[in-house]
Amino acid sequence: MAEIRVDVRQETCPVPLVEMRKAVRRAEPGDIIEISGTHPASQKEIPMAVEALGLELLAVEGTPDAWTIRIRR
Amino acid sequence: MTERTTIVVASGDMDKLYSALIIANGSLSMGMEASLYFTFWGLERLKKGGLQKGALSKMHLLGLGKLFMTSRMKKANVASLERLMRDYKELGGKVIACDMTMEIMGVSRESLQQDLIDEYGAVGAYINEARQSNITLFI
Numbered sequence: 001m002a003e004i005r006v007d008v009r010q011e012t013c014p015v016p017l018v019e020m021r022k023a024v025r026r027a028e029p030g031d032i033i034e035i036s037g038t039h040p041a042s043q044k045e046i047p048m049a050v051e052a053l054g055l056e057l058l059a060v061e062g063t064p065d066a067w068t069i070r071i072r073r
Numbered sequence: 074m075t076e077r078t079t080i081v082v083a084s085g086d087m088d089k090l091y092s093a094l095i096i097a098n099g100s101l102s103m104g105m106e107a108s109l110y111f112t113f114w115g116l117e118r119l120k121k122g123g124l125q126k127g128a129l130s131k132m133h134l135l136g137l138g139k140l141f142m143t144s145r146m147k148k149a150n151v152a153s154l155e156r157l158m159r160d161y162k163e164l165g166g167k168v169i170a171c172d173m174t175m176e177i178m179g180v181s182r183e184s185l186q187q188d189l190i191d192e193y194g195a196v197g198a199y200i201n202e203a204r205q206s207n208i209t210l211f212i
Contacts, residue, residue: 014098015152018160021102025164053104 001030008037009066016042017049020071024053027073032058035071040064046071077106079206081199085114087127087139087154093212094157100208101164108202109161110194112171115212116178119170119185124154158189167191169198 006023008016016037023033046069050057058070078100082093097107111119118124132138172193203209
C-alpha cells in the first residue's frame with residue numbers, strides 16, 4: 001500500500017481541493033493520501049469532499065493556516 | 074446516478090471565466106460530473122490562446138484594472154485559467170461549444186482549441202445535460 005504526499009502549501013482555492021481529487025484518482029484502493037496546505041477554507045472543504053467521495057478521513061491536524069489531512073482511499 | 078453540474082458560459086469576461094472554472098473544478102473534486110457549455114462571448118475564450126484574454130466585467134479601465142487584478146492574483150498565487158482548464162479536463166470535465174454561435178460569429182473549428190472540446194452542440198445538448206443536473210448556472 002502506497003502513501004502519496006500532496007504539497008499544496010501557498011496554493012489557494014480551488015487548487016488544494018483539485019490536487020486532492022487528482023491524487024485520489026491516481027491512488028489505488030487502500031492507499032493513504034497526505035495533503036499539506038496553508039489555505040484555511042480548504043482545511044474545511046477537503047473533509048467535505050472526502051465524505052462526498054465516500055473515502056475515509058484519517059486525520060485533520062495543525063491549524064487553519066498550516067494543516068495536514070490524511071485520507072485512505 | 075452521479076450528480077452533475079452544468080454551466081452556461083455566455084460571458085467572455087476574465088472574472089466570470091474564473092467563477093465558471095472554479096465551480097466546475099469544485100464539482101468534479103467533490104465527486105460530481107460537470108459540463109461547461111460555451112456560447113456567445115464565452116466561446117471567444119475557447120479560441121487558441123484565448124482563455125486568459127477576457128476583460129474584467131467591472132473596473133476594466135481599458136486594461137489597467139485587469140493589470141492590477143492580475144498582479145493581485147499573482148501575489149495571492151491564484152491558478153491561471155489555463156491551469157484550471159487543464160485540471161478540469163484531467164478530472165473528466167466536458168466542454169461543449171455552441172455551434173449556432175460559431176455560425177453567427179463566423180468562428181471556424183480550426184480557430185478553436187479543438188483538443189479541449191468534447192462536443193459541438195445546440196440548445197438540445199445543453200438541455201440534455203441540464204435536465205440531469207443538480208446544479209445549473211448561467212454565467
